[in-house]
Amino acid sequence: MESDSHVSASAGPGTPTSNHRKERGAIAAQACENCRARKQKCSEARPRCDGCVRADIECKYREPQPTKKDKTLVEILERLKSLEGGIKVLGGKVDGLGINTGFSYQHHDQQLSAPPTYDPSRSNSWASSSANLTTPSVVPPALRDSHYIYASAAFKMLSWPCVRQMLPAIDIPVLEKGGAAVILGPTSSGFGLSLDTAGSAPTNLTHSSIDLHLGSTGDHHMRGFAGSLGNLDWDSMMRLSKAYFDSFNFLFPIVDRQYFVSSILPMVLRHGYDHGATSTLALLIFALGEVAIAGAQGTPLQTHKGRSSGIRGGSAGQPPGVYFFNQARQSMGLGIADSSLENVQVFTLAALYYGTHCQHTGFWRMSIYASIACQALLISKPELLRGPVSDLVRRVFWHCSIMETLLHLELDLPTTGLEKFEDLVGLPDFSGPYSEEDYIGNQSSHYQEHFASQIVLRRLSVEFNKTLHNVLASEVSIAPHLFGPESSRGHAVSTIKQLSMQLEQWRGMMPPHLRWQDDEREVFHLGDNLYDTSGYPHSVPPPLGTFSFTTNLDIPPVNYPFAADIQIAILRSRYYYVKYILYRPFLFKALHHPDEVRQEDAEGVVECLHAGLKWPITMSPTSRHKRLIPCLFFWSQNLLSILVALRLTEQVPLLARIRANLAGPRFSEDAQETVALYIDWIRDLKDVDSTAMWCWTVLREIYTLDDEA
Numbered sequence: 182m183e184s185d186s187h188v189s190a191s192a193g194p195g196t197p198t199s200n201h202r203k204e205r206g207a208i209a210a211q212a213c214e215n216c217r218a219r220k221q222k223c224s225e226a227r228p229r230c231d232g233c234v235r236a237d238i239e240c241k242y243r244e245p246q247p248t249k250k251d252k253t254l255v256e257i258l259e260r261l262k263s264l265e266g267g268i269k270v271l272g273g274k275v276d277g278l279g280i281n282t283g284f285s286y287q288h289h290d291q292q293l294s295a296p297p298t299y300d301p302s303r304s305n306s307w308a309s310s311s312a313n314l315t316t317p318s319v320v321p322p323a324l325r326d327s328h329y330i331y332a333s334a335a336f337k338m339l340s341w342p343c344v345r346q347m348l349p350a351i352d353i354p355v356l357e358k359g360g361a362a363v364i365l366g367p368t369s370s371g372f373g374l375s376l377d378t379a380g381s382a383p384t385n386l387t388h389s390s391i392d393l394h395l396g397s398t399g400d401h402h403m404r405g406f407a408g409s410l411g412n413l414d415w416d417s418m419m420r421l422s423k424a425y426f427d428s429f430n431f432l433f434p435i436v437d438r439q440y441f442v443s444s445i446l447p448m449v450l451r452h453g454y455d456h457g458a459t460s461t462l463a464l465l466i467f468a469l470g471e472v473a474i475a476g477a478q479g480t481p482l483q484t485h486k487g488r489s490s491g492i493r494g495g496s497a498g499q500p501p502g503v504y505f506f507n508q509a510r511q512s513m514g515l516g517i518a519d520s521s522l523e524n525v526q527v528f529t530l531a532a533l534y535y536g537t538h539c540q541h542t543g544f545w546r547m548s549i550y551a552s553i554a555c556q557a558l559l560i561s562k563p564e565l566l567r568g569p570v571s572d573l574v575r576r577v578f579w580h581c582s583i584m585e586t587l588l589h590l591e592l593d594l595p596t597t598g599l600e601k602f603e604d605l606v607g608l609p610d611f612s613g614p615y616s617e618e619d620y621i622g623n624q625s626s627h628y629q630e631h632f633a634s635q636i637v638l639r640r641l642s643v644e645f646n647k648t649l650h651n652v653l654a655s656e657v658s659i660a661p662h663l664f665g666p667e668s669s670r671g672h673a674v675s676t677i678k679q680l681s682m683q684l685e686q687w688r689g690m691m692p693p694h695l696r697w698q699d700d701e702r703e704v705f706h707l708g709d710n711l712y713d714t715s716g717y718p719h720s721v722p723p724p725l726g727t728f729s730f731t732t733n734l735d736i737p738p739v740n741y742p743f744a745a746d747i748q749i750a751i752l753r754s755r756y757y758y759v760k761y762i763l764y765r766p767f768l769f770k771a772l773h774h775p776d777e778v779r780q781e782d783a784e785g786v787v788e789c790l791h792a793g794l795k796w797p798i799t800m801s802p803t804s805r806h807k808r809l810i811p812c813l814f815f816w817s818q819n820l821l822s823i824l825v826a827l828r829l830t831e832q833v834p835l836l837a838r839i840r841a842n843l844a845g846p847r848f849s850e851d852a853q854e855t856v857a858l859y860i861d862w863i864r865d866l867k868d869v870d871s872t873a874m875w876c877w878t879v880l881r882e883i884y885t886l887d888d889e890a
Contacts, residue, residue, distance in 0.1 A: 214241045227440060227569065242569045329769050331653040333590040333646050333762055335822040339879070343772040344825060347832075348882055410454050410508060413467075418446055421470030426618065428473040428744045428809060431628040432751070435529055435577045436466065439616040456512035458523035464509035465530040468502035472537050475501035476808030477740050482869065488735055490865050491807040497869045500538045501808075506531075517550070520561040522570060525554045525577050532584070537808045539870035544812075545588060552581045552597040559602050566606065575609035576632070578602065583639045584812075590646060591815055600643075608636065625707055626745040630692055631752055638752075641687060642759055645680050652676045653766060674781055681763055681788070688756060697753060702797060703730040705749045707741075730800035732854045734861060738802030747809055750797040757792045758819060764789035768826060775835045787843045790830065793823035794851045799858040807866070814872040820859040821876040827852055828883050860884065 213230050215238060216223035224231040233240035338344060419442075426438045445459050454460040475494020479501065482492045495501040513527060528551035535543030555578055558565065565574050581599060588594045611629045623629050652673050688696060694706050705728055728741070730750065739746070767785030771778050797803060798816055807813065830836040830852075840848060863880060866873030880886055 227444070329653065329766060329773075331650050331766065332593075334593055335591065335819045338765070338822045338825065341769060341772065343829070343833075347825075347828075348879065410464075415446075415450055418450065418463075418467070421467040421474075422446065423470070423618075424473040425466045425470035427622065427742070428477075429469050429533060431622055431626060431743050431745075432748060432809075432811065433529075433533065433580050434611075434628060434632055435573070435580050436462070436526055437573055437615075438619055439614070441466070442616075454508070456515050458519065458521060458527055461509045461512050461527050462523055462530070464505045465527060465534065468505035468509065468534055469530060469537070471502035471505065472500070472534070472808055476537070476806055485864065488861075489805070491805040492865065492869060493806070493808060502534065502537075506534050517554075520554075520557045522558060522565070522574060522577065525551055525558055525581070528554055529577065529580060533811065536811055536813070539813055539866065539872070541814050541872065545592075545594065548581070548584045548588065549597060552585050552599045555581050556597065556599060556602065559605065563605075569613070572609050572612055575606050578606045579609065579632075579636045579639075583635060586639050586643060587812060587815055590642065591818070603640075608633070622743040626743040626748055627692070627694060628743065628748060630695055631748045634687075634691055634695065634752060635755070638687060638755055638759065641683065645684075645759065645763065648676065648680060649763070649766075674785070677763055677766070677785070681760065684756070684760055684763070695752070699791070702753060702757075702795060703732075703800065705729070705746070707745055730797045730803065732795070732800055732858060734801050734804065734858075736801065738805035740806075741802065744809060746803050747806065750800070750803040751810075754796040754798040754816070757794075757796055761789060761792035761819075761823070764792060768829075771835055771839065772829065772833060778835065783839045783843055786836065786839050790826065790840070790844060790848070790852075793826060794848075794855045795858065796820070799862050804858075804862060804865075813866060813870060817863055817866060817870070817872050817876050820862055821879060824856060824859050824880060825883060827856060856884075860886070 212223035212225060213233060215236075216230060216232055219232075221232060227242075229240035339348070422442060426436070426441075430436055430438065441463075445463055449460060449463050454464065472494070477493070479494025481489035482496065483490045495503070509527075509531070513531060517524075528547050532544050532547035532551060535541075535547060558574070559578070565571060578599075582603070585596055585599055589596050609632075655673075697705065707728060728739075728746070730746070764785050767782050768789050770782055771786050796816075798810065799820065803810065810816070830840045860880065863873050863876045864886075867877040868874075877886075
């Protein structure tokens, strides 16, 4: 659905003045071609304006022309997309050689600068001294001959022989049954939601119905609902819708706010709820709107040693939004065979709702339905990619692709083939009209550029994964050990470094307001007009434009407008996740083949460890709003793998020496903060999330924790 032409009825006191309209360029909607030809006023309604409805003729709109700002976004996408060419060339050379041969491309080994503590006169000191530093009980000789099998999934790190030695008392069925068995969890695990279709309507949203667009702690409260949807008035619909669009839709811009507010909501108010896709879409938006309100301002589910949980609102068995979700669920399957954009959006929003309550099986199932529905839409209605909804279709497609890729890389779950449509669909550019609220939100949080950067990072991740798989498989086929002396080790090491350089180029090509430095990963910048609205409590203004994540989880979290902190935390944490995966093979070698560790291997271990430190997603305020963070299982299992790696640096002498000599003076302090953050994340989720409970079971053995830790 493309935006309606009318200025959104939800525009409140934060609407820009006419001067702002002049600055922002042509983001208003256009008259249809028939009204232009007749030189008459057009209502600009979609899909047909009032004049075309009366004349009973086809209504056509011109392709929206990108504004100057939109063209800037196009240029960003093109620059970022250019990185993929280099990766594909590198991967193509590897593919052409096959995994049973060496590499024919030239070796351009980019040496990392040696840390000040390293003695150049002992270039092979890691290999020469590792034998007497390695504890046999930690790495027995039988384990040193282990072959490395590359896998992106974090849980597979627990199958490493050295790690298994740390966990002799733990039965980890995931190692035999695959990631889905534990990460998604059986329905009988005790973590299932009470998604009862007869569930009662919310009697009161006891917490502020805050205008999440403002991040306010205002005094407005949602009025209690009676037990039927018919009593949901316009103001309540608007509050819930605004809460959704000012949070989730900035993270996943897949619904047209202006069309929804100007067309769908009035229709629902006039005609009530049927079993159609538009009514179902409205109910899901209400459900997620309630999650957004409760997730930011609701009562924490529990308190641990005086620290409030980051899971807010509702309860484990009765989460926020469940009434609206159950109402939507009654009709969700009726349109499963429809080839419509609304159908794809319905399944996508249902997946997001399941994810907010740690129902990973439901998230997976609905994500697959969304991908299949998206393919059906593209096959049956390819003209949508040339019409007024083309950019929205592209955004929905790439959201589905990001989620499907995540499930595949982390859980080894099969894909639906959605990736085959990438070239056909192309990249979104957010061209065309959009609402005043979305304009304000983008000026402050840059959500469009965040989404575009996520798309390219996803594509880089796929290419990295393919290249690493082929390179390391070839490495092991040539030599008995990973990066062994008999192999063309320089080519494999060089490949990893080149991929890392591509990742750095991705970060360097982002707009200045999205970039960051590794030593300032907590600091971020937002638009100067972030709080320039009457609803913001001006008595406590933040420093203009500059903000920060914090490792102090005990202070009250800040509620940033537009889910700005969550957007930033996700983007930065995914960057460090990709870098961590790139360098993790060096960690395997140091653990299982210590006699062959050289200087560049040790440096690779350090890069891996640094990439795992202090992910912003685990800091405050983001970690205090966990219901708004997508794919919690993804983060939990990766945090577990990093905690295992950090523990190994304390128990394995070779890793301890690398850590002491190469990791830098701040590493121990940063590692200590990291361990505290990551353990808190998993402990906070373990009572409501089967994935976190599984992670906690492993952590208790490694870090000797109890349930009160």
